[in-house]
Amino acid sequence: MKLAHIADLHLGKRLDNFSLYEDQQHILTQIIDIALKEYCDGILIAGDVYDKSMPSAEAVRLFNDFLTKLSKTDLSVYIISGNHDSPERVDYASEMLKKADIHICAEYNGKPDIVTVSDGYGELDICLMPFVKPSTVRAYHPDAEIESYTDMMRTVIKESGIDLDRRCVMVCHQFITGSSTCDSEYAAVGTLDNIDASVFEGFDYVALGHLHSPQNVGKNARYSGTPLKYSVSEIAHKKSVTIVELKGKGEVEISTVPLTPLRDMIPLKGRYDALMSQEFYKDLDLDAFYSITLTDEDEIPYVLNKLRTVYKNIVSLNYDNIRTRTETVITGEVSTETKSPLELFSSLFTQQMGREMDEAQSEYVRNLIEEIWGNEE
Template sequence: MKLIHISDLHLGKRINEFSMLDDQRYILEQVVKICVEEHADALLLAGDIYDRPIPPTEAVMMLDWFFNALAAQKIKVCAVSGNHDSMERIAFGAGLMKQSGVYLSTVYDGSTQKVILTDEFGEAQVYLLPFVRPSIVRRALGQEEIESYQDAVFAAVKHMDIDTKKRNILVAHQFVTGAGRCDSEDIVVGGVDNIDASIFEAFDYTALGHIHSPQNIKENVRYCGTLLKYSVSEVGQEKSVTVIEMGKKNDIVIRTIPLIPKHDLRAIHGSYMEVTARTFYQGTATDDYVQITLTDEEDIPDGMQKLRTIYPNLLGLSYDNLRTRTQQTIDFDSKIKKKSEKQLFEELYEKQNNQPMSIEQKQFVEELFTRLQEDKS
């Protein structure tokens, strides 16, 4: 049996003012192609299907296309809702969709939907656990004492009535202690959403979503990561899909297949003259999503607009120089009244930029203050 594990599509996402829909369609087409070429039996989609609970129309249409493309190839889909999704919206139509081999997690009511897959080694049971908070599980299992996320997921798993003699797979969307995070994820202050990986011991494979960096928490407990880079903290990552090949019980092989985005997300560092030199950018994908950090001591006027003539998908511009490296507090001493306006201005400039004004700048300021004095008189 062969399964493809993906998560955190975040359909409809925007990075700064840029819509990612075209990039998401491009990468989903690759996922469908991989599923077909690998002769996958099922796709495991571990939550955060959409980027927000009420997704834009275009995102809904894209998911409809994606599910139809997989169903047309007789590839089953086992999907759960994540913390960015509306559990109720994802569950809508689940009863009808399963007739086409698309299985969606239902609203959690104390029971967990189970999908049965079969091959020459018998049954494999896939449990679909949507993202659950303590309040959701406490309401569904009134007799349980549930205070934390750990309690909630533990109780949900306990009520699955798992047959450990069979192959068991869990699709879930939670934060497991020890996972490395990225800037593009939602962070719960204090880590109160943490759960321990020991909860998943009954499963032969746990397909997790929520964390955007691909990583194993334990040998068969894995975050596959996002299909695309959604923050500069992910620049060094290689995005991929995870392939799970299951033979008989306890016989499992896990590997990854890299993905090639329509536009990569890169970080560029250098002076304005360097990053705008033809020798620097010629032959590179200048239409990638880029975050540029300039090392110039002076801010470049209209820097974003000028840089976008070369890098049209510029996400942001920052500076790495004396001013930004050393933050100084600007204090006003008791002798302030004894200093001229020109002296105060020069001191302010030096405090803000960690360097004195140049001779040309001092001359300009002196002329400026002279004109202001003339205008007053």
């Protein structure tokens, strides 16, 4: 059995104020192509289909088109909801979709859905477990001792009826202890939502969603990561589709196939004049998304608008200079009675910028003070 594992599609998400409709449309088509070229039997989608619980019309259209294309292939599809999803919206028409071999488990009703399929090695149980919180599981299993997310998952697995001696896969959307996060992900205060990886012992493979960085967790679990870079903190990620090949019990091979975005996210760093030089940007893809760090010591007026005359899709802009590297907290009392306005301003400038004003700046401030207060220092 060969399965493609993806997660965290976040359909409808915007990058800064830029629409990702065409980017997501492009990557979804690519995912189907990869699954077919790899001769997969099915696709596991481990939650966060949408970016918001109330998805936009465009996001729903994207997902509809994706499922329609999948229904015209021989691929089986297994979908769960994530913490960003509205279970009711993801679950829409799920009974009818089963006829197209599209299996959706978006709501927890006391136990996960288990779909059993067969191949040359025998039967394989695919356990679909949507995102859930301990309070929900307690409501269905009031006699269980559930003090943590780990207790919750142990109860879910125990009450599922799944036989861990058989070949089995779990699809779930949770945070597993030891995983690494990035800025685009939510982590509960005090890591209260952590689940110990040991609870998944016995499963041949655990297809995880929730974290955007592709990574293995323990021996048998993996986050596939997002198919696109959804924040600057993901700029170094190598996005891919995870391919899982399951043979006999405990015999699992995992590989990845890289995804190529319609528009990549590219970091640039340097002085303003250098970045705006045609010689510098002539070979760059100017339709890409850019995260720009300027190293100029002085801030440039209207710099974002100026940069966008060349780099139109800027999603992040900041400075790296003496001022930004010098974290100064102004404390204590300052005697304003014994210092002139120019001296006070000069002192503030030095604390904030990490250097003294040059002659031109001093002259400008001096003239401004004279205009406001008259000739006094």
